[in-house]
Amino acid sequence: KQEVTQIPAALSVPEGENLVLNCSFTDSAIYNLQWFRQDPGKGLTSLLLIQSSQREQTSGRLNASLDKSSGRSTLYIAASQPGDSATYLCAVNSGSARQLTFGSGTQLTVLP
Amino acid sequence: ETGVTQTPRHLVMGMTNKKSLKCEQHLGHNAMYWYKQSAKKPLELMFVYSLEERVENNSVPSRFSPECPNSSHLFLHLHTLQPEDSALYLCASSQDGTGRGYTFGSGTRLTVV
Numbered sequence: 001k002q003e004v005t006q007i008p009a010a011l012s013v014p015e016g017e018n019l020v021l022n023c024s025f026t027d028s029a030i031y032n033l034q035w036f037r038q039d040p041g042k043g044l045t046s047l048l049l050i051q052s053s054q055r056e057q058t059s060g061r062l063n064a065s066l067d068k069s070s071g072r073s074t075l076y077i078a079a080s081q082p083g084d085s086a087t088y089l090c091a092v093n094s095g096s097a098r099q100l101t102f103g104s105g106t107q108l109t110v111l112p
Numbered sequence: 113e114t115g116v117t118q119t120p121r122h123l124v125m126g127m128t129n130k131k132s133l134k135c136e137q138h139l140g141h142n143a144m145y146w147y148k149q150s151a152k153k154p155l156e157l158m159f160v161y162s163l164e165e166r167v168e169n170n171s172v173p174s175r176f177s178p179e180c181p182n183s184s185h186l187f188l189h190l191h192t193l194q195p196e197d198s199a200l201y202l203c204a205s206s207q208d209g210t211g212r213g214y215t216f217g218s219g220t221r222l223t224v225v
Contacts, residue, residue, distance in 0.1 A: 043114065044202065044204075046214060091155075105154070
């Protein structure tokens with residue numbers, strides 16, 4: 001059974017800092033990995049999708065990497081802003097039903 | 113709006129009530145999902161429908177009953193729920209389940225009293 005772990009559970013940084021969020025998964029037989037953002041009480045917004053054959057994806061100030069063999073992914077946020085404050089979720093697409101298995105998320109607070 | 117619409121946004125129901133959650137997508141996706149998000153826990157997959165057929169049921173209690181009448185609509189029928197069922201219920205859709213275009217609705221915040 002796929003398990004996804006995210007560390008840290010919470011992170012508070014001053015505005016302008018670069019930061020890294022970590023995600024690990026137990027079964028490396030994945031189709032892809034996604035990073036989502038969730039604002040309080042809201043649904044999920046997809047940030048980046050990395051296919052199993054890819055090493056990284058970039059969108060603006062966000063860069064996600066994938067090391068499938070070691071079961072790890074990182075989300076790098078450059079020059080953080082207060083508007084980046086949210087919970088960031090890592091999800092792995094695997095299994096015969098191609099379902100997403102989520103981590104518990106990292107709650108990020110960027111202080112002005 | 114993301115293209116996946118959930119109604120109602122908030123629902124308070126008693127343990128003896130029957131209610132339904134609705135999800136609608138017009139993205140042309142052929143797979144739809146129900147997830148449960150409880151406080152301090154990861155999102156839990158409840159049901160998967162692909163091409164209107166249920167392909168996954170993760171040991172969800174029978175008091176939750178899904179229905180997918182067509183590829184654009186998904187329902188979750190609720191009956192005799194427990195207070196521990198209070199959570200945010202999220203609907204999602206994707207194109208053929210590959211993860212591409214995985215789109216979530218804003219969720220229904222359910223409180224069982």
